Amino acid sequence: MAAGAAPRGSVSKRGIRQTGEVLATFSSATKQDVQTAVKAAKGAFDKWRKTPAPRRGDLLLEAARILRHRKEDLGRTVTLEMGKILSEGLGDVQEAIDFYQYAAGEGRRMFGETVPSELPNKMCLTLRLPVGPVALITPWNFPIAIPGWKSGAALIAGCPILFKPSSLTPLCAAKFVEVLDEAGFPPGVVNLVAGSGSVVGDGLVAHPDVRAVSFTGGVETGRHVYEAAARKMIKVGLELGGKNAIIAMDDANLELLLDGVMFGAFGTAGQRCTATSRLIVHQRIYEQVVGELVERTEKLRVGNPLDEKTEMGPVASPDQEKKVLEYIDIGKKERSKLLTGGRKLKGPAYDRGFFLAPTIFAVGRKARLAQEELFGPVLSVLRAKDYADAVSIANAVKYGLSSSIYTNDLRQAFRAMQDLEAGITYVNAPTIGAEVQLPFGGTKDTGPTDTREAGPTALEEFTYWKTIYVDYSGRLQKAQIDTQRIVGG
Protein backbone atom coordinates (compact mmCIF):
# COMPACT_ATOMS: atom_id res chain seq x y z
CA MET A 1 0.00 0.00 0.00
CA ALA A 2 1.13 3.52 -0.50
CA ALA A 3 0.88 4.17 3.17
CA GLY A 4 -0.59 3.96 6.60
CA ALA A 5 -3.12 1.25 6.94
CA ALA A 6 -2.68 -1.64 4.61
CA PRO A 7 -5.61 -4.01 4.30
CA ARG A 8 -4.73 -6.71 6.77
CA GLY A 9 -4.99 -10.18 5.38
CA SER A 10 -3.82 -11.79 2.25
CA VAL A 11 -4.91 -12.39 -1.27
CA SER A 12 -5.16 -16.10 -2.00
CA LYS A 13 -3.42 -17.29 -5.14
CA ARG A 14 -5.88 -19.99 -6.09
CA GLY A 15 -7.14 -19.92 -9.67
CA ILE A 16 -10.83 -19.18 -10.03
CA ARG A 17 -12.96 -21.01 -12.52
CA GLN A 18 -16.43 -21.22 -11.11
CA THR A 19 -18.78 -19.18 -9.05
CA GLY A 20 -18.63 -20.07 -5.40
CA GLU A 21 -14.86 -20.33 -5.13
CA VAL A 22 -12.91 -18.11 -2.80
CA LEU A 23 -11.16 -15.31 -4.68
CA ALA A 24 -9.27 -13.73 -1.82
CA THR A 25 -9.54 -13.30 1.90
CA PHE A 26 -9.33 -10.04 3.80
CA SER A 27 -9.66 -9.26 7.43
CA SER A 28 -11.79 -6.30 8.41
CA ALA A 29 -10.04 -3.19 9.64
CA THR A 30 -10.51 -2.39 13.32
CA LYS A 31 -11.12 0.96 15.02
CA GLN A 32 -7.39 1.07 15.67
CA ASP A 33 -6.67 0.62 11.94
CA VAL A 34 -8.96 3.55 11.20
CA GLN A 35 -7.00 5.71 13.64
CA THR A 36 -3.68 4.62 12.15
CA ALA A 37 -4.84 5.36 8.62
CA VAL A 38 -6.19 8.82 9.45
CA LYS A 39 -2.99 9.63 11.29
CA ALA A 40 -0.98 8.64 8.21
CA ALA A 41 -3.21 10.74 5.96
CA LYS A 42 -2.99 13.74 8.25
CA GLY A 43 0.77 13.41 8.43
CA ALA A 44 1.00 13.38 4.63
CA PHE A 45 -1.30 16.33 4.01
CA ASP A 46 1.11 19.20 4.35
CA LYS A 47 3.64 17.87 1.89
CA TRP A 48 0.95 16.73 -0.54
CA ARG A 49 -0.90 20.05 -0.61
CA LYS A 50 2.41 21.82 -1.25
CA THR A 51 3.29 19.52 -4.14
CA PRO A 52 2.53 21.58 -7.27
CA ALA A 53 -0.75 20.42 -8.78
CA PRO A 54 0.85 19.67 -12.18
CA ARG A 55 3.28 17.33 -10.38
CA ARG A 56 0.35 15.63 -8.68
CA GLY A 57 -1.10 15.34 -12.17
CA ASP A 58 2.04 13.52 -13.34
CA LEU A 59 1.38 10.81 -10.76
CA LEU A 60 -2.21 10.50 -11.95
CA LEU A 61 -0.99 10.09 -15.52
CA GLU A 62 1.45 7.42 -14.40
CA ALA A 63 -1.37 5.62 -12.58
CA ALA A 64 -3.50 5.84 -15.76
CA ARG A 65 -0.63 4.29 -17.72
CA ILE A 66 -0.32 1.38 -15.29
CA LEU A 67 -4.10 0.89 -15.23
CA ARG A 68 -4.05 0.64 -19.03
CA HIS A 69 -1.23 -1.86 -18.86
CA ARG A 70 -3.17 -3.99 -16.35
CA LYS A 71 -6.58 -3.42 -17.86
CA GLU A 72 -7.14 -7.05 -18.80
CA ASP A 73 -6.30 -8.40 -15.34
CA LEU A 74 -8.27 -5.69 -13.53
CA GLY A 75 -11.26 -6.11 -15.83
CA ARG A 76 -11.30 -9.86 -15.17
CA THR A 77 -11.04 -9.20 -11.46
CA VAL A 78 -14.11 -6.95 -11.65
CA THR A 79 -16.00 -9.73 -13.44
CA LEU A 80 -14.84 -12.41 -11.01
CA GLU A 81 -15.56 -10.38 -7.92
CA MET A 82 -18.97 -8.89 -8.74
CA GLY A 83 -20.20 -10.68 -11.86
CA LYS A 84 -20.65 -8.08 -14.59
CA ILE A 85 -19.77 -9.36 -18.07
CA LEU A 86 -16.15 -9.05 -19.13
CA SER A 87 -16.64 -6.24 -21.66
CA GLU A 88 -18.25 -4.22 -18.86
CA GLY A 89 -15.52 -5.21 -16.41
CA LEU A 90 -13.00 -3.79 -18.88
CA GLY A 91 -15.20 -0.71 -19.30
CA ASP A 92 -15.15 -0.25 -15.54
CA VAL A 93 -11.35 -0.03 -15.65
CA GLN A 94 -11.46 2.21 -18.72
CA GLU A 95 -13.66 4.68 -16.86
CA ALA A 96 -10.99 5.02 -14.16
CA ILE A 97 -8.28 5.46 -16.82
CA ASP A 98 -10.36 8.13 -18.55
CA PHE A 99 -10.96 10.02 -15.35
CA TYR A 100 -7.36 9.86 -14.17
CA GLN A 101 -6.27 11.32 -17.50
CA TYR A 102 -8.92 14.00 -17.29
CA ALA A 103 -8.16 14.85 -13.65
CA ALA A 104 -4.42 15.05 -14.37
CA GLY A 105 -5.19 17.92 -16.75
CA GLU A 106 -7.05 19.65 -13.95
CA GLY A 107 -3.65 19.92 -12.24
CA ARG A 108 -2.70 22.49 -14.90
CA ARG A 109 -6.02 24.34 -14.69
CA MET A 110 -7.72 24.38 -11.31
CA PHE A 111 -8.64 27.91 -12.23
CA GLY A 112 -9.42 30.61 -9.73
CA GLU A 113 -10.54 34.11 -10.68
CA THR A 114 -9.16 37.60 -10.56
CA VAL A 115 -11.83 40.08 -9.60
CA PRO A 116 -11.78 43.90 -9.68
CA SER A 117 -11.61 45.66 -6.36
CA GLU A 118 -13.81 48.62 -5.53
CA LEU A 119 -10.66 50.46 -4.39
CA PRO A 120 -7.67 51.65 -6.42
CA ASN A 121 -4.36 49.79 -6.30
CA LYS A 122 -5.97 46.74 -4.87
CA MET A 123 -6.48 43.35 -6.46
CA CYS A 124 -8.72 40.43 -5.52
CA LEU A 125 -8.43 36.80 -6.45
CA THR A 126 -9.75 33.38 -5.55
CA LEU A 127 -7.85 30.12 -5.07
CA ARG A 128 -8.98 26.55 -4.56
CA LEU A 129 -7.42 24.84 -1.57
CA PRO A 130 -7.67 21.19 -0.53
CA VAL A 131 -9.84 20.53 2.51
CA GLY A 132 -7.51 17.92 4.09
CA PRO A 133 -7.75 14.13 4.40
CA VAL A 134 -10.98 12.82 2.85
CA ALA A 135 -13.01 9.61 3.13
CA LEU A 136 -14.11 7.85 -0.05
CA ILE A 137 -16.79 5.23 0.52
CA THR A 138 -17.51 3.28 -2.62
CA PRO A 139 -20.01 0.65 -3.82
CA TRP A 140 -19.48 -2.76 -5.42
CA ASN A 141 -21.18 -2.12 -8.76
CA PHE A 142 -18.32 -0.07 -10.26
CA PRO A 143 -15.47 -1.30 -8.09
CA ILE A 144 -12.70 0.39 -10.11
CA ALA A 145 -14.50 3.26 -11.88
CA ILE A 146 -16.10 4.89 -8.85
CA PRO A 147 -12.95 4.69 -6.70
CA GLY A 148 -11.26 6.15 -9.81
CA TRP A 149 -13.62 9.14 -9.98
CA LYS A 150 -13.43 9.88 -6.30
CA SER A 151 -9.71 9.34 -5.78
CA GLY A 152 -8.73 11.11 -9.01
CA ALA A 153 -10.54 14.26 -7.93
CA ALA A 154 -9.35 14.15 -4.32
CA LEU A 155 -5.71 13.47 -5.22
CA ILE A 156 -5.41 16.16 -7.87
CA ALA A 157 -7.01 18.61 -5.44
CA GLY A 158 -4.26 17.83 -2.90
CA CYS A 159 -6.23 15.71 -0.42
CA PRO A 160 -4.84 12.46 1.04
CA ILE A 161 -7.46 9.72 0.73
CA LEU A 162 -8.96 7.16 3.09
CA PHE A 163 -10.58 4.68 0.79
CA LYS A 164 -13.21 2.34 2.17
CA PRO A 165 -14.44 -0.02 -0.57
CA SER A 166 -17.57 -2.13 -0.42
CA SER A 167 -17.08 -5.31 1.58
CA LEU A 168 -18.09 -7.22 -1.57
CA THR A 169 -15.18 -5.95 -3.67
CA PRO A 170 -12.02 -5.55 -1.57
CA LEU A 171 -9.88 -7.36 -4.14
CA CYS A 172 -10.59 -4.79 -6.86
CA ALA A 173 -9.84 -2.10 -4.28
CA ALA A 174 -6.54 -3.70 -3.28
CA LYS A 175 -5.46 -4.07 -6.90
CA PHE A 176 -6.42 -0.47 -7.62
CA VAL A 177 -4.40 0.77 -4.66
CA GLU A 178 -1.44 -1.37 -5.75
CA VAL A 179 -1.50 0.59 -9.01
CA LEU A 180 -1.45 3.90 -7.11
CA ASP A 181 1.39 2.62 -4.99
CA GLU A 182 3.38 1.66 -8.05
CA ALA A 183 2.66 5.05 -9.65
CA GLY A 184 4.55 6.57 -6.74
CA PHE A 185 2.09 8.48 -4.58
CA PRO A 186 4.00 9.43 -1.43
CA PRO A 187 3.51 7.51 1.83
CA GLY A 188 0.30 8.43 3.66
CA VAL A 189 -1.41 9.94 0.63
CA VAL A 190 -3.32 6.78 -0.34
CA ASN A 191 -4.80 4.66 2.44
CA LEU A 192 -7.01 1.65 1.92
CA VAL A 193 -9.19 0.73 4.88
CA ALA A 194 -11.27 -2.31 4.01
CA GLY A 195 -13.94 -3.28 6.50
CA SER A 196 -17.49 -2.81 7.68
CA GLY A 197 -19.62 0.29 7.38
CA SER A 198 -20.17 0.48 11.11
CA VAL A 199 -16.48 0.36 12.06
CA VAL A 200 -14.67 1.85 9.08
CA GLY A 201 -17.37 3.98 7.40
CA ASP A 202 -18.75 5.49 10.60
CA GLY A 203 -15.26 5.72 12.11
CA LEU A 204 -13.95 7.72 9.15
CA VAL A 205 -16.94 10.04 8.87
CA ALA A 206 -16.85 10.83 12.60
CA HIS A 207 -13.09 11.32 12.80
CA PRO A 208 -12.23 14.99 13.43
CA ASP A 209 -9.32 14.93 10.97
CA VAL A 210 -11.42 13.70 8.05
CA ARG A 211 -12.51 16.88 6.27
CA ALA A 212 -14.84 15.67 3.52
CA VAL A 213 -16.66 12.51 2.62
CA SER A 214 -17.74 11.22 -0.74
CA PHE A 215 -20.23 8.36 -0.66
CA THR A 216 -22.01 6.34 -3.33
CA GLY A 217 -24.62 3.83 -2.18
CA GLY A 218 -28.15 3.55 -0.83
CA VAL A 219 -30.39 6.39 0.37
CA GLU A 220 -30.64 5.23 3.99
CA THR A 221 -26.86 4.94 4.43
CA GLY A 222 -26.43 8.21 2.55
CA ARG A 223 -28.76 9.99 4.94
CA HIS A 224 -26.84 8.55 7.87
CA VAL A 225 -23.52 9.74 6.39
CA TYR A 226 -24.98 13.18 5.69
CA GLU A 227 -26.24 13.56 9.26
CA ALA A 228 -22.94 12.49 10.79
CA ALA A 229 -20.99 14.78 8.48
CA ALA A 230 -23.33 17.70 9.21
CA ARG A 231 -22.38 17.48 12.88
CA LYS A 232 -18.79 18.17 11.83
CA MET A 233 -19.85 20.67 9.14
CA ILE A 234 -17.71 19.05 6.49
CA LYS A 235 -18.28 18.74 2.77
CA VAL A 236 -20.31 15.76 1.63
CA GLY A 237 -20.81 14.32 -1.83
CA LEU A 238 -23.62 11.78 -2.07
CA GLU A 239 -24.81 9.74 -5.02
CA LEU A 240 -27.67 7.57 -3.85
CA GLY A 241 -29.23 5.90 -6.82
CA GLY A 242 -32.14 6.30 -9.13
CA LYS A 243 -35.37 5.06 -10.62
CA ASN A 244 -34.40 6.19 -14.08
CA ALA A 245 -36.89 6.30 -16.92
CA ILE A 246 -36.72 6.19 -20.67
CA ILE A 247 -39.62 7.98 -22.31
CA ALA A 248 -40.51 6.45 -25.68
CA MET A 249 -42.48 8.91 -27.81
CA ASP A 250 -44.63 7.73 -30.71
CA ASP A 251 -42.22 9.15 -33.31
CA ALA A 252 -39.17 7.34 -31.88
CA ASN A 253 -36.88 5.20 -34.02
CA LEU A 254 -38.02 1.84 -32.65
CA GLU A 255 -34.89 -0.17 -33.40
CA LEU A 256 -32.75 2.43 -31.69
CA LEU A 257 -35.17 2.54 -28.78
CA LEU A 258 -35.19 -1.23 -28.28
CA ASP A 259 -31.38 -1.44 -28.45
CA GLY A 260 -31.19 1.33 -25.86
CA VAL A 261 -33.76 -0.17 -23.50
CA MET A 262 -32.07 -3.58 -23.55
CA PHE A 263 -28.68 -2.07 -22.76
CA GLY A 264 -30.04 0.38 -20.18
CA ALA A 265 -32.21 -2.14 -18.34
CA PHE A 266 -30.11 -5.31 -18.46
CA GLY A 267 -26.55 -4.00 -18.81
CA THR A 268 -24.62 -4.84 -15.60
CA ALA A 269 -27.73 -6.94 -14.76
CA GLY A 270 -29.51 -3.68 -13.91
CA GLN A 271 -27.07 -2.95 -11.10
CA ARG A 272 -26.22 0.61 -12.01
CA CYS A 273 -27.43 3.73 -10.26
CA THR A 274 -28.19 4.92 -13.75
CA ALA A 275 -29.97 1.72 -14.91
CA THR A 276 -33.13 2.08 -16.94
CA SER A 277 -35.63 0.66 -14.48
CA ARG A 278 -38.72 2.29 -16.02
CA LEU A 279 -39.88 2.52 -19.60
CA ILE A 280 -42.68 5.00 -20.21
CA VAL A 281 -44.24 4.35 -23.58
CA HIS A 282 -46.61 6.53 -25.60
CA GLN A 283 -49.93 4.68 -25.86
CA ARG A 284 -49.82 4.67 -29.66
CA ILE A 285 -46.71 2.45 -29.79
CA TYR A 286 -47.18 0.67 -26.46
CA GLU A 287 -48.30 -2.76 -27.72
CA GLN A 288 -45.66 -2.93 -30.43
CA VAL A 289 -42.80 -1.82 -28.16
CA VAL A 290 -43.75 -4.16 -25.35
CA GLY A 291 -44.20 -7.11 -27.73
CA GLU A 292 -40.80 -6.65 -29.37
CA LEU A 293 -39.09 -5.97 -26.06
CA VAL A 294 -40.36 -9.18 -24.52
CA GLU A 295 -39.20 -11.09 -27.58
CA ARG A 296 -35.70 -9.63 -27.34
CA THR A 297 -35.52 -10.15 -23.58
CA GLU A 298 -36.34 -13.82 -23.94
CA LYS A 299 -33.42 -14.19 -26.34
CA LEU A 300 -30.92 -12.45 -24.05
CA ARG A 301 -27.97 -14.74 -23.35
CA VAL A 302 -27.56 -15.03 -19.58
CA GLY A 303 -24.61 -16.97 -18.23
CA ASN A 304 -20.94 -17.05 -17.34
CA PRO A 305 -19.80 -13.42 -17.44
CA LEU A 306 -16.32 -14.44 -18.59
CA ASP A 307 -17.75 -15.98 -21.75
CA GLU A 308 -17.63 -13.38 -24.51
CA LYS A 309 -21.00 -14.43 -25.90
CA THR A 310 -22.80 -13.76 -22.63
CA GLU A 311 -24.94 -10.63 -22.59
CA MET A 312 -25.93 -10.64 -18.92
CA GLY A 313 -24.17 -12.16 -15.92
CA PRO A 314 -25.43 -12.96 -12.44
CA VAL A 315 -26.31 -10.41 -9.79
CA ALA A 316 -23.51 -9.69 -7.36
CA SER A 317 -24.39 -11.48 -4.14
CA PRO A 318 -26.95 -13.64 -2.32
CA ASP A 319 -28.34 -10.50 -0.66
CA GLN A 320 -28.76 -8.86 -4.00
CA GLU A 321 -30.50 -11.92 -5.41
CA LYS A 322 -32.81 -12.10 -2.39
CA LYS A 323 -33.74 -8.44 -2.70
CA VAL A 324 -34.58 -8.73 -6.40
CA LEU A 325 -36.62 -11.91 -5.86
CA GLU A 326 -38.51 -10.14 -3.05
CA TYR A 327 -39.36 -7.30 -5.42
CA ILE A 328 -40.51 -9.80 -8.03
CA ASP A 329 -42.85 -11.20 -5.37
CA ILE A 330 -44.03 -7.72 -4.49
CA GLY A 331 -44.72 -7.14 -8.18
CA LYS A 332 -46.82 -10.29 -8.39
CA LYS A 333 -48.71 -9.47 -5.18
CA GLU A 334 -49.46 -5.89 -6.15
CA ARG A 335 -50.91 -7.21 -9.41
CA SER A 336 -48.29 -5.80 -11.71
CA LYS A 337 -48.41 -7.90 -14.86
CA LEU A 338 -45.35 -10.11 -15.30
CA LEU A 339 -44.53 -10.04 -19.01
CA THR A 340 -41.39 -12.17 -18.93
CA GLY A 341 -38.78 -13.55 -16.50
CA GLY A 342 -39.57 -13.18 -12.83
CA ARG A 343 -37.57 -16.15 -11.57
CA LYS A 344 -34.22 -17.52 -10.59
CA LEU A 345 -32.57 -19.47 -13.40
CA LYS A 346 -32.03 -23.17 -12.82
CA GLY A 347 -29.71 -25.73 -14.40
CA PRO A 348 -26.04 -26.74 -14.27
CA ALA A 349 -24.89 -23.43 -15.79
CA TYR A 350 -26.73 -21.47 -13.11
CA ASP A 351 -26.95 -23.46 -9.91
CA ARG A 352 -23.76 -22.15 -8.35
CA GLY A 353 -24.50 -18.50 -8.99
CA PHE A 354 -27.06 -15.76 -8.54
CA PHE A 355 -28.58 -15.87 -11.99
CA LEU A 356 -31.95 -14.24 -12.54
CA ALA A 357 -34.04 -14.17 -15.69
CA PRO A 358 -34.25 -10.68 -17.17
CA THR A 359 -37.68 -9.52 -16.11
CA ILE A 360 -40.32 -7.13 -17.40
CA PHE A 361 -43.46 -6.06 -15.57
CA ALA A 362 -46.28 -3.85 -16.82
CA VAL A 363 -46.98 -1.71 -13.78
CA GLY A 364 -49.39 0.93 -12.52
CA ARG A 365 -48.09 4.39 -11.65
CA LYS A 366 -48.37 3.92 -7.90
CA ALA A 367 -46.91 0.40 -7.84
CA ARG A 368 -43.82 -0.13 -5.70
CA LEU A 369 -42.12 -1.49 -8.82
CA ALA A 370 -42.74 1.89 -10.43
CA GLN A 371 -41.31 3.77 -7.46
CA GLU A 372 -38.51 1.92 -5.68
CA GLU A 373 -34.96 1.24 -6.74
CA LEU A 374 -34.31 -2.49 -6.74
CA PHE A 375 -30.91 -2.65 -8.46
CA GLY A 376 -31.42 -5.72 -10.61
CA PRO A 377 -32.51 -6.91 -14.07
CA VAL A 378 -36.14 -5.84 -13.72
CA LEU A 379 -37.79 -3.31 -16.00
CA SER A 380 -41.15 -1.71 -15.22
CA VAL A 381 -43.18 -0.55 -18.21
CA LEU A 382 -45.79 2.19 -17.99
CA ARG A 383 -48.21 3.59 -20.56
CA ALA A 384 -48.46 7.36 -21.17
CA LYS A 385 -51.15 9.37 -22.98
CA ASP A 386 -48.86 12.04 -24.41
CA TYR A 387 -45.63 13.99 -23.78
CA ALA A 388 -46.93 15.86 -20.73
CA ASP A 389 -48.28 12.69 -19.18
CA ALA A 390 -44.99 10.86 -19.82
CA VAL A 391 -42.99 13.61 -18.12
CA SER A 392 -45.30 13.66 -15.13
CA ILE A 393 -44.90 9.88 -14.71
CA ALA A 394 -41.12 10.20 -15.10
CA ASN A 395 -40.98 12.85 -12.38
CA ALA A 396 -43.32 11.10 -9.94
CA VAL A 397 -40.53 9.28 -8.07
CA LYS A 398 -38.36 10.37 -5.18
CA TYR A 399 -35.11 9.93 -7.12
CA GLY A 400 -33.59 12.16 -9.79
CA LEU A 401 -30.38 10.76 -11.28
CA SER A 402 -30.70 9.91 -14.97
CA SER A 403 -33.46 10.16 -17.58
CA SER A 404 -33.96 9.75 -21.29
CA ILE A 405 -36.31 10.53 -24.13
CA TYR A 406 -36.48 8.84 -27.52
CA THR A 407 -38.05 11.16 -30.07
CA ASN A 408 -37.28 12.73 -33.41
CA ASP A 409 -39.24 15.85 -32.56
CA LEU A 410 -36.78 18.60 -31.59
CA ARG A 411 -39.42 20.47 -29.65
CA GLN A 412 -40.09 17.52 -27.38
CA ALA A 413 -36.39 16.74 -26.98
CA PHE A 414 -35.56 20.30 -25.91
CA ARG A 415 -38.53 20.49 -23.57
CA ALA A 416 -37.52 17.23 -21.93
CA MET A 417 -34.02 18.59 -21.24
CA GLN A 418 -35.64 21.07 -18.89
CA ASP A 419 -38.78 19.24 -17.79
CA LEU A 420 -37.20 16.03 -16.50
CA GLU A 421 -36.23 16.26 -12.83
CA ALA A 422 -32.86 14.54 -13.01
CA GLY A 423 -29.17 15.37 -12.99
CA ILE A 424 -28.73 13.79 -16.43
CA THR A 425 -30.96 13.64 -19.51
CA TYR A 426 -30.12 11.61 -22.61
CA VAL A 427 -31.76 12.18 -25.97
CA ASN A 428 -32.05 9.05 -28.12
CA ALA A 429 -29.71 7.09 -25.85
CA PRO A 430 -30.35 5.01 -22.72
CA THR A 431 -29.98 6.30 -19.16
CA ILE A 432 -26.54 4.72 -18.69
CA GLY A 433 -23.15 5.55 -20.12
CA ALA A 434 -22.08 8.82 -18.50
CA GLU A 435 -18.70 10.15 -19.68
CA VAL A 436 -16.08 11.36 -17.22
CA GLN A 437 -15.58 14.88 -18.56
CA LEU A 438 -19.10 15.88 -17.59
CA PRO A 439 -20.69 16.42 -14.18
CA PHE A 440 -22.39 13.34 -12.72
CA GLY A 441 -25.00 13.48 -9.99
CA GLY A 442 -28.66 14.01 -9.32
CA THR A 443 -31.42 15.82 -7.54
CA LYS A 444 -34.14 14.94 -4.99
CA ASP A 445 -33.28 11.79 -2.98
CA THR A 446 -30.39 10.96 -5.30
CA GLY A 447 -28.42 13.44 -3.24
CA PRO A 448 -27.65 17.06 -2.52
CA THR A 449 -27.29 19.11 -5.69
CA ASP A 450 -24.30 21.15 -4.52
CA THR A 451 -21.73 18.56 -5.52
CA ARG A 452 -21.19 16.67 -8.74
CA GLU A 453 -18.66 13.96 -9.40
CA ALA A 454 -16.57 13.94 -12.57
CA GLY A 455 -16.21 16.82 -15.00
CA PRO A 456 -14.81 20.19 -13.96
CA THR A 457 -17.19 20.12 -10.99
CA ALA A 458 -15.35 17.17 -9.40
CA LEU A 459 -13.01 19.50 -7.53
CA GLU A 460 -15.87 21.04 -5.56
CA GLU A 461 -16.15 18.04 -3.27
CA PHE A 462 -12.57 18.29 -2.09
CA THR A 463 -11.63 21.97 -2.15
CA TYR A 464 -12.73 25.20 -0.59
CA TRP A 465 -12.49 28.70 -1.99
CA LYS A 466 -9.96 31.06 -0.49
CA THR A 467 -10.47 34.75 -1.25
CA ILE A 468 -7.36 36.94 -1.37
CA TYR A 469 -7.21 40.74 -1.20
CA VAL A 470 -3.92 42.35 -2.13
CA ASP A 471 -3.68 46.06 -1.33
CA TYR A 472 -0.67 47.68 -2.99
CA SER A 473 -1.77 51.31 -2.42
CA GLY A 474 0.58 51.72 0.54
CA ARG A 475 -2.13 53.13 2.81
CA LEU A 476 -5.13 51.85 4.72
CA GLN A 477 -8.08 51.74 2.35
CA LYS A 478 -11.53 50.98 3.73
CA ALA A 479 -13.95 49.01 1.60
CA GLN A 480 -17.53 50.32 1.62
CA ILE A 481 -16.38 53.49 3.36
CA ASP A 482 -13.69 55.00 1.15
CA THR A 483 -15.50 53.82 -1.96
CA GLN A 484 -18.12 56.55 -1.75
CA ARG A 485 -15.53 59.28 -2.02
CA ILE A 486 -13.81 57.70 -5.01
CA VAL A 487 -17.08 57.35 -6.89
CA GLY A 488 -17.93 60.94 -6.01
CA GLY A 489 -14.57 62.07 -7.37
Ligand code: UN1
Ligand atom coordinates in the same frame (compact mmCIF):
# COMPACT_ATOMS: atom_id res chain seq x y z
C1 UN1 B 1 -23.24 4.11 -10.98
O1 UN1 B 1 -23.98 3.20 -11.30
O2 UN1 B 1 -23.17 4.49 -9.79
O3 UN1 B 1 -23.29 6.19 -16.49
C2 UN1 B 1 -22.31 4.80 -11.92
C3 UN1 B 1 -23.01 5.04 -16.19
C4 UN1 B 1 -21.63 4.74 -15.67
C5 UN1 B 1 -21.51 5.11 -14.24
C6 UN1 B 1 -22.57 4.51 -13.36
N1 UN1 B 1 -20.66 5.47 -16.46
O4 UN1 B 1 -23.83 4.13 -16.29
